[in-house]
Amino acid sequence: MISWFSSSRIRSYVKLSTRKQNKMKQEIDQRYAQQRSTLDSRLSYARDCARKADRLMSRGKTEKAKEELNSFKLELASSQPVLNAYVSTALEKQLLEVMSMEGFEFPDLLTELRSDVDFGLFSVNATDQLDAVLQAEANPFEELGIEL
Amino acid sequence: MSRPIYERLAKTPKRKLDKLEYQHQQHLTRFSNAKEGKLNETQELDRRLDKLRTKATKELESSVPRSLGTAMEMRHVKADLLIAKSVLAVLRSNQFYHRMMVMLIQDVKAGVEYDPDRIENLVPMEFSELVEGSVLSSNLGDLLGDLGSEAGTGDGGDPT
Numbered sequence: 001m002i003s004w005f006s007s008s009r010i011r012s013y014v015k016l017s018t019r020k021q022n023k024m025k026q027e028i029d030q031r032y033a034q035q036r037s038t039l040d041s042r043l044s045y046a047r048d049c050a051r052k053a054d055r056l057m058s059r060g061k062t063e064k065a066k067e068e069l070n071s072f073k074l075e076l077a078s079s080q081p082v083l084n085a086y087v088s089t090a091l092e093k094q095l096l097e098v099m100s101m102e103g104f105e106f107p108d109l110l111t112e113l114r115s116d117v118d119f120g121l122f123s124v125n126a127t128d129q130l131d132a133v134l135q136a137e138a139n140p141f142e143e144l145g146i147e148l
Numbered sequence: 149m150s151r152p153i154y155e156r157l158a159k160t161p162k163r164k165l166d167k168l169e170y171q172h173q174q175h176l177t178r179f180s181n182a183k184e185g186k187l188n189e190t191q192e193l194d195r196r197l198d199k200l201r202t203k204a205t206k207e208l209e210s211s212v213p214r215s216l217g218t219a220m221e222m223r224h225v226k227a228d229l230l231i232a233k234s235v236l237a238v239l240r241s242n243q244f245y246h247r248m249m250v251m252l253i254q255d256v257k258a259g260v261e262y263d264p265d266r267i268e269n270l271v272p273m274e275f276s277e278l279v280e281g282s283v284l285s286s287n288l289g290d291l292l293g294d295l296g297s298e299a300g301t302g303d304g305g306d307p308t
Contacts, residue, residue, distance in 0.1 A: 040224075043220045043221065043223070043224055046217070046220045047221065048217075050220070051213070051214065053213035053216075054214040054217075057211065057213065058211070065213070068213075069213060072213070076220070079220075079223075083223070083224075083227055086227070087230070087231060090228075090231045091231055091235075094231065094235045095235070098182070098235060098242070101178060101242075102175065102178065103171070103172075103175025103179065103242070103246060104242060105241075105242055105245045105246075107238065107241035107242075107245075109245060110244060113268060117237070118237060119237045119238065120230060120233050121231065122234050122237070122238065133230075134227060137230060138226040138230065139223065140201075140219040140223055140226065141216075141219055144201075144205065144208060144219055145208075146208070146212060146215065
């Protein structure tokens with residue numbers, strides 16, 4: 001069985017009363033909004049550092065440009081845990097939305113019929129696994145051939 | 149697998165079968181529409197990612213730092229794309245389930261003999277795109293496999 005769908009928290013959601021479901025959704029919505037805003041601001045700050053480094057380099061101010069690049073790297077590193085948390089919350093938020101749809105069924109029957117059906121990030125359960133997957137899959141630097 | 153469902157349906161009165169077919173048809177429409185919406189979102193994210201990729205590659209020719217800024221944006225879009233594709237898989241599995249139920253009910257009503265091969269053949273047709281062209285079929289499949297064996301764990305646990 002796929003990890004997210006075997007979680008007791010997820011399984012029990014469908015059995016909750018509408019009031020409790022709404023409360024849970026509300027909590028997740030708030031967490032999602034907060035994490036998204038933090039992630040946006042970290043990414044935006046990192047982008048600013050990169051742009052500043054570019055301007056400084058074009059003016060020949062190499063040392064200052066290096067400083068900005070170091071700040072960029074710091075922001076990049078600090079944004080990873082936020083990205084992990086954001087992805088995890090976004091997955092849960094969207095899964096709860098799908099589970100609230102009338103007629104929702106867990107994909108148990110399908111996975112019994114075929115074991116290789118791909119449920120993407122729902123196959124990843126632990127935080128460290130999600131981190132490894134995102135480091136590998138949401139990393140554009142390697143794709144662009146940029147070594148940091 | 150689906151034989152117990154088929155056998156249960158075979159014992160159900162016709163009026164109840166009609167009602168059940170109608171309900172599954174409604175659910176099928178609902179999940180098909182939701183899947184279409186998610187597909188559009190995925191395509192939009194793909195387009196955004198392509199644009200950013202082109203921009204970053206162009207910037208890379210003149211300035212690495214400028215390209216880094218765009219790459220940060222790509223990172224966010226890539227993560228959103230992974231989320232959308234994962235949710236798409238869940239919507240597609242529900243669409244499949246209700247489609248299969250409609251088909252089984254219609255078969256029972258028409259007195260068609262149960263054929264397990266027919267059901268199993270339906271799955272690859274529905275999911276071939278998902279298996280071949282999405283997240284786990286890329287290098288993520290190997291990565292998850294490695295992580296699984298490293299952790300020595302199977303299923304279970306709270307994902308959050």
